[in-house]
Each structure stands twice: as C-alpha cells, then as structure tokens.
Amino acid sequence: MTIFRDLSQHILDIAENSITAGAALLHLTIEEDSGTDGLSIVIRDDGRGMSTEMVAQVTDPWVTTRSTRKVGLGIPFLKQVAEMCGGEFGIVSAEGEGTTTRATFQLSHIDRPPLGDLTGTLLCIVVGSPGLDVVYHHHTGEGDYDIDTRDIREVLGDDVPLSDPEVLAFIRGALTEGLMAIGSEAAQSG
Amino acid sequence: MKSLDELRQIKERALQRKKLSGEGSRARVVVAMGTCGIAAGARDTMSAILKELEQRDIADVVVTQTGCLGLCEYEPIVQVQVGETEMVTYGNIDTGRVPTLIEDHVVGGAVVEAWQVKGN
Numbered sequence: 001m002t003i004f005r006d007l008s009q010h011i012l013d014i015a016e017n018s019i020t021a022g023a024a025l026l027h028l029t030i031e032e033d034s035g036t037d038g039l040s041i042v043i044r045d046d047g048r049g050m051s052t053e054m055v056a057q058v059t060d061p062w063v064t065t066r067s068t069r070k071v072g073l074g075i076p077f078l079k080q081v082a083e084m085c086g087g088e089f090g091i092v093s094a095e096g097e098g099t100t101t102r103a104t105f106q107l108s109h110i111d112r113p114p115l116g117d118l119t120g121t122l123l124c125i126v127v128g129s130p131g132l133d134v135v136y137h138h139h140t141g142e143g144d145y146d147i148d149t150r151d152i153r154e155v156l157g158d159d160v161p162l163s164d165p166e167v168l169a170f171i172r173g174a175l176t177e178g179l180m181a182i183g184s185e186a187a188q189s190g
Numbered sequence: 191m192k193s194l195d196e197l198r199q200i201k202e203r204a205l206q207r208k209k210l211s212g213e214g215s216r217a218r219v220v221v222a223m224g225t226c227g228i229a230a231g232a233r234d235t236m237s238a239i240l241k242e243l244e245q246r247d248i249a250d251v252v253v254t255q256t257g258c259l260g261l262c263e264y265e266p267i268v269q270v271q272v273g274e275t276e277m278v279t280y281g282n283i284d285t286g287r288v289p290t291l292i293e294d295h296v297v298g299g300a301v302v303e304a305w306q307v308k309g310n
Contacts, residue, residue, distance in 0.1 A: 003229045013228050020257060066224070068260030074225040120237050127240060128223060128255030155197045160204040163253065165244045170200055 002081040003073055006116025007041065008186070010081070012124055013074040014043045014101050019129045020065070021047025021099065026125070026132060030115070031139040032107060032184060039087075039107045039115075044100040050093040058091060078103055085109040115186040119175040126171065127163045138184060145178035147171075207249055215252040217296050218277075222267040224258025230265035231284060238285040239268070242292045251296060264307050270295050281307040 004010050011028065018026050023045035031040045050058065057063045059079050064072030078101075079089040086106030093099035105112050118138075125134060126149060133153070138145045149162060152171070160167065179187040221227070221236045236255065243251055261267055264281030268291065271277040278301050283291060287305065294300050 003225070009228050009233065012223070012233055013225050016223055016225075016228075016255075016257065066258050068224075068258045069226075069262065072225070117233075120233055123240065124223070124233050124236050124255070127253055128221070128236070130254070152197065155194055156201050156204075159208065160201050164200075164204045165240070165247075165249050166200045166204060167197075168240060169244060170197060 002077050002113060004077070004113070006113045008116035008118045008121040010074070010078045010103070010113075011041060011043065011118070012121040014078065015121070015125050017074070017101075018043065018045035018047050018099065019125075019132060021045060021049070023047035023098070023132060025135065027135045027137075028122075029137045029139075030118070030186075032115075032141070033139075034107060034141055037107045039105045039112070040102070041104075042100065042102045044098065046098040049095045049097045049099055050091075051095050055091055055093050059089075075101075081105075081111075081113065085112040115184070118179065118184075118186040119172055122175060123168060123172055127168065130161060130163065138179065138182065138186075140182045140184050142183040143181065145182050145184075147174060147178065204249075211250055214250075216250045217252075217270065217272040219251060219253045219296065220269040220271075220277075221253070221255050222257070222259050222261075222265065222269075223255040224262075226258060226262035227265045227267065232266040234285050235266040235268065235283055235288060238288040239292065242288055246292070246297070248292075248297075261307060267307070272296065272299050275299075279307045280305045 015026060025046045027044040029042045059076050061071050061073055061076040082089040082103040082105055086109050087104035090102045091099065122136060133149045135148045152162065219239060221232055223232050239253055259267055266283050268280045268283040269277050291302060294302050
C-alpha cells in the first residue's frame with residue numbers, strides 16, 4: 001500500500017525534505033473532520049523552494065535531489081496513498097519562497113493509514129534539526145491544539161537547547177496531553 | 191497541564207547542569223533519517239535513543255540526524271562518535287539494540303564490532 005506504516009512517518013519524511021531545503025520554520029497543520037469525513041495534512045516550509053520544472057517532476061519516483069540513490073519515493077508514495085484514499089495531493093513551491101505540501105484523505109476510508117505517532121515525529125524533527133522551529137496546529141471536532149517551538153525557545157533563552165532531555169520530556173508531555181484533550185486519533189499512539 | 195512555569199524550572203535545572211559539566215558534548219550520535227531509514231524504523235530508533243539517554247540521565251550527548259547515506263540495506267543506521275575518536279557507523283540498529291549501543295559505546299567507549307558497517 002505505502003512504504004510507511006502510518007501517516008506520521010510520511011509527515012516526518014516530508015519534513016526531512018524541508019530540512020534539506022534549509023528551512024528555519026516549519027508549519028504543520030492537521031485537521032481531522034468527522035463532519036466532512038476529511039483528514040488534511042499541510043506542511044509548509046520557508047526553505048529554498050523548487051523551480052517550476054522541479055515541481056512538475058517531483059512526484060516522479062525517478063526524480064530525486066539525493067546523490068546516494070536514483071529514486072526519491074517519499075513524495076510519489078504520499079501522493080499515491082492520498083489519491084487511493086479518496087483524497088488529493090498537491091505541492092506548491094517557488095525558488096526562494098519555500099514549499100507547501102498538502103495531502104487530503106477521506107477520514108473513514110478503509111485503506112487510510114492511521115495518523116500514528118505524531119509526538120514521536122515532532123520530537124524527531126525538533127531534536128534532529130536544532131536550527132528549525134515548528135508551528136504545529138491540530139484541529140478536531142472537539143477542539144484545537146497549538147504549539148510553537150519559538151515560544152519554548154523564548155523561555156529557554158540561548159543557553160538551553162530544545163534537545164535538552166528535560167525539555168524534550170516537557171514537549172513530549174505537552175503534545176501527548178494536547179492531542180488527548182482534543183480527542184485526536186493520534187493520541188492513541190506513541 | 192503543562193505550564194511555562196514548569197519550563198522555567200527546567201531551564202534553571204539545565205543551566206545548573208551545564209555549569210557543573212561545562213561546555214561541549216561528550217559524544218555525538220547521528221541517526222540517518224532518509225526515506226529508506228524512516229521506512230526501516232529509524233524514527234523509533236531515535237525515540238529509543240532519546241529515552242535511553244533520558245533514563246540514564248545523560249545530558250551531554252548530542253543527538254542529530256542526517257539524510258540518506260546510501261547504505262539503505264543496512265537501515266536503520268546510527269553513527270556514534272565519542273570525543274575526538276573516529277566516527278563509527280552501525281547498521282540494523284532497531285529499538286532492541288539501542289540499550290546495548292548506548293551502554294557499550296556511548297557510555298563505555300567500546301565499539302560494538304558485530305553491528306559495525308565498514309567501508310563507508
């Protein structure tokens with residue numbers, strides 16, 4: 001079906017592209033809407049962006065910017081899983097203007113992979129890339145959860161990194177509580 | 191409910207720890223997080239590494255990530271460098287292998303040769 005077992009891994013994969021593109025700020029917005037039976041995931045970065053030609057080709061598995069292998073499977077597989085689940089996929093990008101990746105799904109589609117461990121994915125992004133900030137917005141029918149790592153950095157100052165073990169535990173706890181409070185499907189994982 | 195007050199306390203404790211242990215990190219751990227790595231479970235490996243360091247109360251080891259290293263058949267890949275010694279590349283590091291890797295190499299300074307991927 002797809003190379004990843006759940007959507008949180010797809011999100012991490014796309015975020016890795018943003019990191020490679022030199023992003024300093026990543027916007028992740030997830031909306032679970034049982035009313036419209038829709039799930040949407042939008043990842044927007046302020047990295048170097050892609051040319052028009054690259055955007056047109058990026059969903060081709062034989063197109064990649066990495067030099068270690070000849071294939072780039074992340075984007076083509078996300079596109080495939082979205083489309084196979086009654087949803088849509090789109091990438092908007094311009095050189096110097098960042099990239100926005102959007103994948104939607106029919107929430108109740110039988111083949112739709114679970115959201116998975118979003119907390120694990122976010123911690124991975126935050127730890128692995130010290131220069132990156134994340135603005136995360138998650139909406140469900142029960143409410144909204146927001147976290148902005150810039151707010152956390154402001155409290156910590158320059159001397160304590162987000163990757164400090166106690167800070168990570170704090171963020172992990174905040175994410176777990178937040179997702180549980182809005183009844184997100186992702187609250188059951190990780 | 192998580193609060194900014196709690197965060198301020200964490201900051202104070204971290205600054206105290208830093209004052210005691212000094213600048214710099216004792217070791218560096220790099221997890222390969224390319225598409226192949228993620229598909230093989232690298233994110234869970236990274237989570238396990240962070241949890242292991244937290245449980246052992248180790249705060250002077252830097253954990254970062256890198257993209258595809260071209261060793262896709264050995265994913266998840268973890269690289270360990272203790273101090274100024276040579277960086278060692280390990281293959282097939284699933285969550286089960288993480289405690290031993292941290293114990294033996296990161297803490298003990300001994301390379302786990304059985305898991306090493308050579309010729310990188």
